[in-house]
Amino acid sequence: MSWWMPWPHPDTKTVSGREDVSPFLNVLAPMALEFGPRSIVWDDLWTRVYGVLRYPPQVGAAWLARIANHDGVYLSLQAEPTDPTQLALALTRAITQMTGQLQGGALNPLLRQRLLQHVVDAETLLKKIDAEQQSLFLTGVFVLVTAPDAVTGRQRCQRVEGLAAAQGIRLRPLVYRQQEGLLSLGPWGEWHPDLKGSAPFQLPAETLAAAFPFSSGGINHGSGILLGRDDHRGLVLINRWDPPADEAITNKNMALLGPSGGGKTWTASLMILREWMLGAKVIVIDPMKRDYRKLCHAVGGTWVNAAGGGMKINPFQAPMDAGSPSEVDHDGSGSLSPMMLQLQRVQTFLETYLPELTALQQALLAQAVQELYQSHGITTETRPGDIPTDQWPHMGHLYHVVSEHAAADPLSADWAMLMALLRDAGEGMAAPLWAGASTAPTEVAADFVVLDIEDLARAPLPIRRAQFHNVLGYAWDLIRADRSERKLLVVDEAWLLVDPKTPETLAFLRSIAKLIRGYNGALMIITQQVNDFLADAVRGEGEAVIGNCAYTLLFRQDHRQDLDAVTHLFHLSDKEQDTLQAAKVGEGLLMAGNGRVWLDVELAPHERHLLEHAGAGWPAGRQADHGSGPD
Numbered sequence: 348m349s350w351w352m353p354w355p356h357p358d359t360k361t362v363s364g365r366e367d368v369s370p371f372l373n374v375l376a377p378m379a380l381e382f383g384p385r386s387i388v389w390d391d392l393w394t395r396v397y398g399v400l401r402y403p404p405q406v407g408a409a410w411l412a413r414i415a416n417h418d419g420v421y422l423s424l425q426a427e428p429t430d431p432t433q434l435a436l437a438l439t440r441a442i443t444q445m446t447g448q449l450q451g452g453a454l455n456p457l458l459r460q461r462l463l464q465h466v467v468d469a470e471t472l473l474k475k476i477d478a479e480q481q482s483l484f485l486t487g488v489f490v491l492v493t494a495p496d497a498v499t500g501r502q503r504c505q506r507v508e509g510l511a512a513a514q515g516i517r518l519r520p521l522v523y524r525q526q527e528g529l530l531s532l533g534p535w536g537e538w539h540p541d542l543k544g545s546a547p548f549q550l551p552a553e554t555l556a557a558a559f560p561f562s563s564g565g566i567n568h569g570s571g572i573l574l575g576r577d578d579h580r581g582l583v584l585i586n587r588w589d590p591p592a593d594e595a596i597t598n599k600n601m602a603l604l605g606p607s608g609g610g611k612t613w614t615a616s617l618m619i620l621r622e623w624m625l626g627a628k629v630i631v632i633d634p635m636k637r638d639y640r641k642l643c644h645a646v647g648g649t650w651v652n653a654a655g656g657g658m659k660i661n662p663f664q665a666p667m668d669a670g671s672p673s674e675v676d677h678d679g680s681g682s683l684s685p686m687m688l689q690l691q692r693v694q695t696f697l698e699t700y701l702p703e704l705t706a707l708q709q710a711l712l713a714q715a716v717q718e719l720y721q722s723h724g725i726t727t728e729t730r731p732g733d734i735p736t737d738q739w740p741h742m743g744h745l746y747h748v749v750s751e752h753a754a755a756d757p758l759s760a761d762w763a764m765l766m767a768l769l770r771d772a773g774e775g776m777a778a779p780l781w782a783g784a785s786t787a788p789t790e791v792a793a794d795f796v797v798l799d800i801e802d803l804a805r806a807p808l809p810i811r812r813a814q815f816h817n818v819l820g821y822a823w824d825l826i827r828a829d830r831s832e833r834k835l836l837v838v839d840e841a842w843l844l845v846d847p848k849t850p851e852t853l854a855f856l857r858s859i860a861k862l863i864r865g866y867n868g869a870l871m872i873i874t875q876q877v878n879d880f881l882a883d884a885v886r887g888e889g890e891a892v893i894g895n896c897a898y899t900l901l902f903r904q905d906h907r908q909d910l911d912a913v914t915h916l917f918h919l920s921d922k923e924q925d926t927l928q929a930a931k932v933g934e935g936l937l938m939a940g941n942g943r944v945w946l947d948v949e950l951a952p953h954e955r956h957l958l959e960h961a962g963a964g965w966p967a968g969r970q971a972d973h974g975s976g977p978d
Contacts, residue, residue, distance in 0.1 A: 358448070386500070387529060393500040396521050396528030397507075397978025399488035399541065402514030402550070411558045412640045413510050414490060418922040419503055421491040425531060425538040426484040426555055434475060442469050446792075486556075487542060489532050490518060506921065536879060550650055566942045568594070572621040575753050575948040576939070583946055585665035585898065585939060587642040587869055588627075589968060596897045596940040599869035600860055604877050604893075604913065610933040612638050612839075614900070614948050615873050616958055619837060620646070628794045631823050634815055634840045637801045645957060648795025653818050654780070654802035662740040662817045663719075665731035666824040675863035686727045690716065695851040700813035701768055702848035715748045715765075725859045736784055743782035746773025777810050779924045780817075787821055788826060798822060815843050816852050821861055826868045834868040841874040841892075848882030854888050861893035872896065878912050888918070900946065901936045903930035 381388040386395045389399050403410070415422040445466050449459065465675050492535040494500030511518045521528040527539040550558075565577055571586025586601040603611045616639065623629045623646065633639045643650040651658045664684055683691075693716055698704075704712065719740045720726070730839055745768045753762040763857075769778045803811045819838065826834050836859070838844075856872075863870050871890065874880070880889030893899070893916065901917070904910040904927045912922055923936055927946060950958065 353629075365390050365874060366706060382526050384523050385525070386497070387525050388497075388876075389469045390496065393495070393497050394529075395492045395504055395517040396525050396532065397490040397492070397499060398518060398521050399490070399511075400519040401515075410514065411488070411512065412515070413920065414507060416922050417503075417507055417510065418925045419493045420507060421493070421532065421722070423489045423490070423491075423532040423822065424555075424558060425487040425543075428548075429483050429485050430760050431483050432762060434825055438443060438571055439473065442466055442473070446470070457795065459714070483549045484552070484555050485529070485543075487538060488522075488797050489542075490530055491529075491532050498972060513656045522651065550797045566937060566939050566944050572618060572625065573935075574618070574945050577883075577944040577946060581891075583937065587898065589941070589970075594622070594942065597866050598860075598897045598944055600863070600896040601869070601871045601900065602893050602896040603871070603900050603902070604875075605900075605935065606875050606905050609656075609902030609930070609933065609935070610948065611873050611902060612636075613958060614902075614933065615837065615839070615871065615955060616934075618754060618871070619835065620957070622835050622952065623795055627769060627835045627837050629796065629837065630825060631797045632815070632818055632835040632839060633797055633799045633801065634811070634843055635801055637799060638839070639797045640799060640958070641664075642958065643795055643797040645960060647794050649791060649793035649798065649935065650797045650799060652802065653798045653821075654800040654877055655777075655977060656802055659780070659783055659786045660817050660821045661739055661741050661783070662781060663689075663741055663745070663788075664694055664736065665734075665812045666693075667732050667789050681876060684727050685731050686720070686725065686729050690727075695849075696813060696816055696820075699816045699846070699852050700772070702809065702846060704765075704768075705761075708765060711752075711761055712749075712765055715745060715752065719745050719748050737739065741782055741784065742769070742772045742780075743774060743778065745781075746770065771978070772810075777806075779812055780810070787809040789824070796825075810850075812843055812852070814847060816855065819855065819859075821843070826859075826863060826866050829838035830867050832867065834866070837873070839873045841872040842876065842879040845879045845882070845885055847882055848886045850888055853880075853885050853892065857888050857891045859893065860892055870896070876909055876912075877916065878909060881912055881916070900935050901927060901938075902930075902935040904928060923950065934943070934967035 371849060374622045379389065386393060393629055411422060411424075414420060415814050420691055439601075445462050448454070448468070449462055454462070468898065479613045490507070492504050494503050500780075508518050515924070521542070524542065527541050530537065531539045531542055565579070565581045565583070567582055567584045568586040568590055569584065570583055570589070570656075574585060577583055587601070589595075590596040603615055605611050619629050619631065620642070629648075631639050640650050655658065664687075694713060697712060697716070701712075708905075721738045723738065723744075725734065725740075746766070749769055753766040755757065756762055774782065798821070800811070800814055800818060803814055822836055826836055838856070841856070841905070844856055846852060860872075877893070879895060880886075899917065900914055904913060909929065910924060913919065917938065918937075919927070923943075927936060933948045935948075936946050
């Protein structure tokens, strides 16, 4: 890894054979460099150069990545090929000598252990030379730690030394050799002769190749949708439908996580628009702020007020294709009947709407639901496709059944409580949502659909959550209806589905995240505090939902608690944590499989015009940074 340092090489006045480049280089160079025994101060920057004194006996892929990706750290690796024949002879002599020391004389346990390890290492290296015919390289690794002042620099150095020691790597400051180390770190590929003699390490080609810290080397699938640029100005291109086989991407799902104001909505709008332009059918659940209405109209999609203002989704009506195998049947003994699945679905819906019920009240309500279906001639063996839409029971009917029980048993406080709790949904203000036959189509021809429940923003939270769950179930039925087309299901403000009292709703979202791939679909969840998904009562389901997203985009993390949560969940480095805290609007950390890049989202001019017209355009604070966007 090379680092460009803006100071002249000692021989710059003869660069390209010209004598007139020095004034230009003097402009680029710092005012002065003060070399100390262990550090260098230049202008307002404090630096220290390290050399690697010892390597771990065994290393994994990108074994220098944790050091190189630390904030303020730059790394240079120098390697020169060596003669394997001479090295093999030297290793043979060394193995013979160390074996003799082990066999003869008394050695203390520590020295014996070290000699044994040296013998194993030497034999392994000899095998790679002789049997595997690997090339060997004389290797030197130099690390530059930078900081705005000496105090911060020493603290940063301690952290870097600790990171290295934890991996079995020993760093040593180049005492009175800071200038030589600085020259060896430059972009001109020179290894100072005074330091070459102090690097007696011979590394095989595979170890050397694994050392390069390319864990943040970019994400570019070669096709798909363009998201923007990384911190090296390279293009970030993802293809969720057909990613490269070597990217370790297991599904098509994505999570956008960050507080309000970080750029989630317009980033999501941009990705939705580009996926739609490439042929995917988009279904958006918009529970708040009506962010996607204008965008839907702008592309000729179907916007539906699913909050009782244009479309009714009867939660008691089973989907027409419910005869397909059950996604909740995991024991391999055969799928549940369609109506058994529907009963489970209704039970979850009612628990979401009435989370405070006692166990007895839940049992009585389940009894009422069974009686309700039986009164309409529907049993567990009924095929949903045989029941016309207007003959399915609904919430008004359930309220009537409960009322009859309360009237027949006036001394029962539980039946009276259920009747009181269901009155609003059965014949009160919430009746337009659920009390009546469904008007929602079982198939939607439009390729851009927005299911809007913003009108419930001021409704009681149980009503809002229950309708969100109801709309999510309807969207899931649309996803399952056709496996032939690509479908992207977008769930905005997903935190509304998280309730420790009713973890079944989050479990439903988890099932969708796991199963949607089988229906040629992808899930995109957008939410604010990730801590909502990590509460003790829902942690198992919440981590599973986020864990089933092969793509994750983290935006600015304003609060320490949220930053700690994502750090634990995604194993963020110190540099990644610092960058997330300082992120601007529209910047974030993108994780795709094994890849991680710092993403700067960009819009093309025509997309900017469209999204601004739709009310979801580029934030005003970013316009000065990117002008009209990339061509």
